Ligand SMILES: Nc1ncnc2c1ncn2[C@@H]1O[C@H](COP(=O)(O)OP(=O)(O)O)[C@@H](O)[C@H]1O
């Protein structure tokens with residue numbers, strides 16, 4: 001079987017490596033180049049089916065590279081996707097004017113990237129009958145048919161969810177008809193007294209457990225009738241979990257802890273290590289990667305747990321009392337980190353009983369006896385944001 005070959009050009013080796021890994025997991029052959037000259041050589045010698053290109057190259061402007069490639073009759077129609085950290089409209093237009101076929105702004109998730117790659121390849125094959133169609137999984141197919149990754153609808157859509165636990169002869173109604181919509185990029189806090197159903201709701205959203213009745217769609221996909229295996233796949237791809245207890249393994253280095261989810265997903269060791277290092281860098285712990293939990297502070301341990309939750313590039317971070325076991329100073333650091341991740345595009349749902357912590361979220365819901373009794377955009381947060389914006393403008 002012919003596999004499509006994709007050249008990834010990014011000056012940052014970790015990023016190039018990560019993108020290659022995503023593409024390989026989606027069934028493509030991937031190779032990488034880190035500057036324009038090597039990229040051009042690779043295009044000529046390897047004849048890739050598609051190029052994913054970061055325009056900021058050390059030796060030349062990547063857009064110039066596209067012009068050169070397009071000027072060569074052999075490569076006029078080579079599909080090219082621009083990958084830009086600047087996420088600017090100008091970049092996009094320039095890239096598309098220069099002849100790129102699509103554009104992906106960072107931060108992107110692996111799902112979006114592979115969906116776009118699939119879409120471009122499929123368009124290309126349609127135009128060039130006789131070429132091999134791209135390898136696609138069913139769900140990528142679904143996304144592509146809409147022409148865009150499915151970012152338009154809400155990320156989480158819950159309708160009339162109930163959960164009843166059977167405790168011997170006694171039934172515990174942990175959730176009694178919860179409906180909730182969470183959009184991409186939201187930061188939601190869930191509050192409520194002990195026993196009100198917060199953790200149960202988080203476990204449902206995190207696909208760790210099934211509801212008794214009701215509907216839960218994530219990214220539009222109904223989950224209530226999925227097999228265990230599909231649920232686990234979906235959870236691996238979409239969700240990162242952080243708990244009050246860090247749940248780290250003793251005597252295992254930070255890098256290895258973070259790498260483990262990838263190891264279980266079947267990633268080769270070298271690639272897993274690179275991705276783990278990247279996730280640890282994201283949480284500010286690159287220099288502590290070889291330390292074990294007992295050599296770290298509580299705040300550092302929770303940051304390792306966050307890196308582990310993020311290593312698969314999930315679209316949703318679920319945090320159940322993430323600062324519950326930390327003193328207020330380190331708790332603040334962890335919350336600042338979650339703020340940063342949210343600012344970079346991660347959707348966050350966090351359980352807390354602390355109103356000061358909840359203020360970080362743009363939206364707060366309150367649970368009582370398994371029902372939502374309040375759902376508010378957080379006024380104080382808006383006030384703070386407005387004040388900060390004014391401050392920056394002055
Ligand atoms: N696995 C379980 N088996 C039986 N009852 C449970 C289980 N998990 C939670 N419950 C019950 O469901 C209710 C909600 O619990 P939980 O979601 O943990 O609340 P919270 O996180 O808000 O403290 C409580 O009455 C709790 O005892």
Ligand SMILES: [Mg+2]
Nearest residue numbers: 195198199200
């Ligand atoms: Mg709880």
